[in-house]
Amino acid sequence: MKLNVAIAQMDVVFGDPDANFSKLEDFVKQAAEQSADIVIFPEMWNTGYDLTHLTTIADEAGQQTKSRLAELAKQYQLTIHGGSVATNRAGKFYNTTYVFGPSGQLLADYDKVHLFGLMNEDAYLTPGDHGDQFEVAGVQAASVICYDVRFPEWLRTLSLHDSRLLIVPSEWPTPRLTQWHRLLAARAIENQSFVVGVNRVGTDPDNAFGGQSVVYNPFGDELIRLDDQEQLATVVIDIAETTAARGFMPVFSDRRPDLYE
Numbered sequence: 001m002k003l004n005v006a007i008a009q010m011d012v013v014f015g016d017p018d019a020n021f022s023k024l025e026d027f028v029k030q031a032a033e034q035s036a037d038i039v040i041f042p043e044m045w046n047t048g049y050d051l052t053h054l055t056t057i058a059d060e061a062g063q064q065t066k067s068r069l070a071e072l073a074k075q076y077q078l079t080i081h082g083g084s085v086a087t088n089r090a091g092k093f094y095n096t097t098y099v100f101g102p103s104g105q106l107l108a109d110y111d112k113v114h115l116f117g118l119m120n121e122d123a124y125l126t127p128g129d130h131g132d133q134f135e136v137a138g139v140q141a142a143s144v145i146c147y148d149v150r151f152p153e154w155l156r157t158l159s160l161h162d163s164r165l166l167i168v169p170s171e172w173p174t175p176r177l178t179q180w181h182r183l184l185a186a187r188a189i190e191n192q193s194f195v196v197g198v199n200r201v202g203t204d205p206d207n208a209f210g211g212q213s214v215v216y217n218p219f220g221d222e223l224i225r226l227d228d229q230e231q232l233a234t235v236v237i238d239i240a241e242t243t244a245a246r247g248f249m250p251v252f253s254d255r256r257p258d259l260y261e
């Protein structure tokens, strides 16, 4: 089973959801032109980290994002992994992932679980309380958001449901890009899965984001690494490699959960 994965390495217009929706639409169109099965966006692409204005700019109940992603997925007949967006639900703000399949159906709905204090998320956002898995063209996938990737036990928990593809939308600042690559590669090796990290580019008032979106195979080899420019790129991944990795070294069945915790 092969999947054509499109990475939408987007520059986010700070605090301007309308401008960012229009960029998203261009990227989805490009992904469809390149026959992608799935297109993946970065973290908080609707607003960036404009956390002090969430009352006016966060997506109310995620409605605008959900209806637009559903329409676009259906129109272009592909899966859209909507990175994450700032949402406002019952007066609380969340950093939320929505994934829509080609029939316009909602496949996943996930709020970032580990809030990132260095970017003030803990002061403004409410953490999620559950994970979510979904299927892309017959492939089991799971998704976490940026800082979540530093918690191997969380990605392992999600991987125990036979995920073969782990997706990590991010706004990861340039000074820690070396750690970004090492963490993503480690998660790929230990979970014997493909890992797709989609970072934004550009700057906001506090940080610079150097892109370097990347795909690692289940052996931790890099299949593609983008530079620091806004762009869409595609890469074909062969899910049979996850079966080969798991057959060669049975990490999942060698686990000793009786000793953990």
Ligand SMILES: NC(=O)CCC(=O)C(=O)O
Binding pocket: 043, 116, 119, 145, 146, 147, 148, 150, 170, 171, 172, 173, 176
């Ligand atoms: N947006 C984020 O969660 C950033 C995480 C990050 O930069 C890190 O080093 O972890």
